[in-house]
Amino acid sequence: MPSNEEAIQEAFLEAVDAAVPQPVNEQGIPDTKTVLRTSSGAIRPYYALQFGDISSLTGSESFAGPRGNDYALPVYIQAVAATVKDARKMSNRIKDAMLGEDFEWSGTVTKRAGGGQGTITASNGATEAYVAATSFTVTIQFEG
Numbered sequence: 383m384p385s386n387e388e389a390i391q392e393a394f395l396e397a398v399d400a401a402v403p404q405p406v407n408e409q410g411i412p413d414t415k416t417v418l419r420t421s422s423g424a425i426r427p428y429y430a431l432q433f434g435d436i437s438s439l440t441g442s443e444s445f446a447g448p449r450g451n452d453y454a455l456p457v458y459i460q461a462v463a464a465t466v467k468d469a470r471k472m473s474n475r476i477k478d479a480m481l482g483e484d485f486e487w488s489g490t491v492t493k494r495a496g497g498g499q500g501t502i503t504a505s506n507g508a509t510e511a512y513v514a515a516t517s518f519t520v521t522i523q524f525e526g
Contacts, residue, residue, distance in 0.1 A: 385524050386487040387455065391433050393485040394457060394520065401479035404428050404461075404472060412462055414504050417511050425464040425511045427472060432458045439521065449525045456494060457518045466499060466512040473497070473514035480518060489521030 399406045405428045409416060418426045434456030461472035483491040494517040502511040 385449075386522060387436065387524060390455065390485050390488050390520060390522050393488075394433075394483075394491075395431070397483055397485070398429065398431065398459070398476065398480065402429065402472070402475055406431055408432070411458075412460060412502060412511070412513065414502055414510055417462060417502055425462065427461075427463040427468060429472065429476065430460045430462060434458060436522065436524070451524065452489075453522050453524050455488075455520045455522050457491075457520065459516055459518070461514045461516075462502070462511055463514075464511060466514075469512040469514040470499060473499075473516050477516055485520070487523045491518050491520050493517075494519050 395406065395408065405418070405426075407418065407428055407430055409430050410432065412430045418428050420426050436453040436455050439452045439454055459476055461469045461476060463469040463472060477493065480491050481493060497514070497516040499512065499514045501509045502513060503509050
């Protein structure tokens with residue numbers, strides 16, 4: 383029997399995409415080569431999203447074995463924009479939209495520790511974009 387992990391990931395992507403006006407791209411952490419730009423080269427505001435590897439939740443061992451355990455699925459999101467203020471506002475918007483969200487075979491979306499603001503800089507030290515990172519955890523049942 384296949385796991386629920388992929389279905390929950392897809393549902394999370396759909397929920398994020400429906401909650402924000404900017405595009406949501408599942409991609410690695412953006413850098414100067416991968417950051418999305420307009421045809422004129424300007425930074426296009428968007429969200430970069432990555433799913434982490436699941437980890438077993440302490441005390442969630444199932445008599446059915448490890449496929450019946452509960453797991454934490456980490457989700458990392460970077461709001462990317464041309465200004466630090468826009469990146470911060472986008473990050474706040476995603477937290478407001480996703481906290482408490484839930485999906486079939488999952489618990490609610492909760493905030494993970496970490497995040498903050500940073501820059502994407504060129505090799506000459508020039509700032510090309512601003513990033514406001516945040517991360518979430520979704521408790522999932524690996525197998526339903």
